[in-house]
Amino acid sequence: MPRKVDVEQQKSDIAEAVWRLVGRAGLEAVSLREVATEAGVSMGRVQHYFRTKEAMLLYGLRLAQRRMHERIEARLVRRPDPDAEDVLRAVLEEMLGGDHDTRQTIRICVAFLPRALDDQQVADLLYADDAEIRAHAARVIGQAQAQGRADPGLDPEREARILWSLAGSLGVEVAFGRTSVEEARATLSYHLDRLLGSSARRPERADRT
Amino acid sequence: MPRKVDVEQQKSDIAEAVWRLVGRAGLEAVSLREVATEAGVSMGRVQHYFRTKEAMLLYGLRLAQRRMHERIEARLVRRPDPDAEDVLRAVLEEMLGGDHDTRQTIRICVAFLPRALDDQQVADLLYADDAEIRAHAARVIGQAQAQGRADPGLDPEREARILWSLAGSLGVEVAFGRTSVEEARATLSYHLDRLLGSSARRPERADRT
DNA sequence: GTCATTACGATGCGAACGCATTGCGACGTG
DNA sequence: CACGTCGCAATGCGTTCGCATCGTAATGAC
Numbered sequence: 001m002p003r004k005v006d007v008e009q010q011k012s013d014i015a016e017a018v019w020r021l022v023g024r025a026g027l028e029a030v031s032l033r034e035v036a037t038e039a040g041v042s043m044g045r046v047q048h049y050f051r052t053k054e055a056m057l058l059y060g061l062r063l064a065q066r067r068m069h070e071r072i073e074a075r076l077v078r079r080p081d082p083d084a085e086d087v088l089r090a091v092l093e094e095m096l097g098g099d100h101d102t103r104q105t106i107r108i109c110v111a112f113l114p115r116a117l118d119d120q121q122v123a124d125l126l127y128a129d130d131a132e133i134r135a136h137a138a139r140v141i142g143q144a145q146a147q148g149r150a151d152p153g154l155d156p157e158r159e160a161r162i163l164w165s166l167a168g169s170l171g172v173e174v175a176f177g178r179t180s181v182e183e184a185r186a187t188l189s190y191h192l193d194r195l196l197g198s199s200a201r202r203p204e205r206a207d208r209t
Numbered sequence: 210m211p212r213k214v215d216v217e218q219q220k221s222d223i224a225e226a227v228w229r230l231v232g233r234a235g236l237e238a239v240s241l242r243e244v245a246t247e248a249g250v251s252m253g254r255v256q257h258y259f260r261t262k263e264a265m266l267l268y269g270l271r272l273a274q275r276r277m278h279e280r281i282e283a284r285l286v287r288r289p290d291p292d293a294e295d296v297l298r299a300v301l302e303e304m305l306g307g308d309h310d311t312r313q314t315i316r317i318c319v320a321f322l323p324r325a326l327d328d329q330q331v332a333d334l335l336y337a338d339d340a341e342i343r344a345h346a347a348r349v350i351g352q353a354q355a356q357g358r359a360d361p362g363l364d365p366e367r368e369a370r371i372l373w374s375l376a377g378s379l380g381v382e383v384a385f386g387r388t389s390v391e392e393a394r395a396t397l398s399y400h401l402d403r404l405l406g407s408s409a410r411r412p413e414r415a416d417r418t
Numbered sequence: 419g420t421c422a423t424t425a426c427g428a429t430g431c432g433a434a435c436g437c438a439t440t441g442c443g444a445c446g447t448g
Numbered sequence: 449c450a451c452g453t454c455g456c457a458a459t460g461c462g463t464t465c466g467c468a469t470c471g472t473a474a475t476g477a478c
């Protein structure tokens with residue numbers, strides 16, 4: 001077997017160039033030539049790794065979402081023995097777009113929204129975790145009610161829906177520069193305090209415990 | 210003076226073709242030829258009324274938003290002596306995308322989001338009313354507090370932010386087929402009930418009072 | 419009727435597009 | 449040390465793009 005390179009590395013290098021272009025000016029800004037230039041490689045290379053433009057875009061979206069998942073996991077690792085609420089908070093915090101890559105990912109997802117209308121594959125990618133996380137949020141809210149922390153008059157399903165919409169919306173505002181991360185965080189924190197009780201919970205594990 | 214046509218009519222006919230294309234598959238789907246075909250006119254006509262593609266798109270966005278404003282006004286006309294809360298509720302209701310044209314407009318706004326990043330003109334159009342409406346919402350919430358209808362512990366500014374984000378987010382979900390209008394309406398109504406007290410207020414004026 | 423002016427339809431141009439093809443240098447295997 | 453395969457760079461093709469140009473039919477002022 002001949003010449004070997006790190007295929008995944010090459011593909012992700014190209015995908016990241018796609019991200020930058022999409023994040024900067026939307027899907028229309030993406031052409032094979034532009035991607036090649038942005039990645040600092042030849043157009044032949046791009047075509048070697050992606051048979052079609054469509055495949056390249058889909059790979060970029062998929063990878064962006066995987067990276068976002070990894071960032072959420074990383075947040076959880078920093079917590080000792082995370083419970084369901086920790087998981088929810090980690091997801092919400094990630095969605096706010098404090099991280100530069102997250103903002104990029106949010107912009108990418110927004111750019112793909114129109115495609116989801118008639119492309120089931122894109123729709124599946126974009127909405128993959130929605131139902132699961134909403135259900136999870138509802139459970140956490142119900143749990144807080146059972147513990148007497150949350151207003152028993154709340155409808156967990158509806159509140160979960162609202163929370164999810166709110167976090168998503170704040171993330172988009174941040175990603176498109178309409179709101180600062182601090183503002184978004186303060187707003188979400190305010191909402192969560194009213195929903196689950198004070199957010200002053202167990203702190204993240206400090207470095208070198 | 211020679212041949213006269215209804216210039217505004219012609220321009221809006223073309224703009225509506227742009228809407229259909231954008232609403233169907235995003236900004237990338239818009240080319241002069243496609244627009245001409247969709248509108249059932251010649252490409253020359255399109256170019257006659259819009260000097261550049263950019264001008265055409267901007268006109269489309271502007272007109273879509275003006276139509277949305279008009280629909281909100283129309284909602285208000287159906288209410289006898291509307292107060293500040295009626296205005297807020299009319300705006301929110303419109304944002305949910307119950308109307309087909311509104312859904313189209315929401316999809317158009319989303320499609321333009323990336324452009325707002327480095328096009329101040331687009332940004333101004335997209336975010337024109339945000340601050341005003343948020344301030345208005347905050348006032349309405351404060352007023353409800355003063356009347357003892359709303360929880361005095363609420364922060365009107367933050368609640369206004371949340372309400373605005375929520376309505377926008379629900380509208381986007383509806384516009385992209387992720388949620389039914391009924392669901393969105395129920396969710397918003399649930400939230401408003403907790404925020405302002407029962408939504409069972411003065412009904413709209415019935416036909417033929 | 420004459421004429422200026424508006425409203426277009428038709429056509430052409432250069433650039434950029436996605437994609438296919440070709441060829442060759444680099445490398446692990448025998 | 450050949451040989452076969454992989455990793456690309458280069459180039460070309462047909463299409464589509466936005467836009468400019470040009471010709472002409474229609475119309476109201478005189």
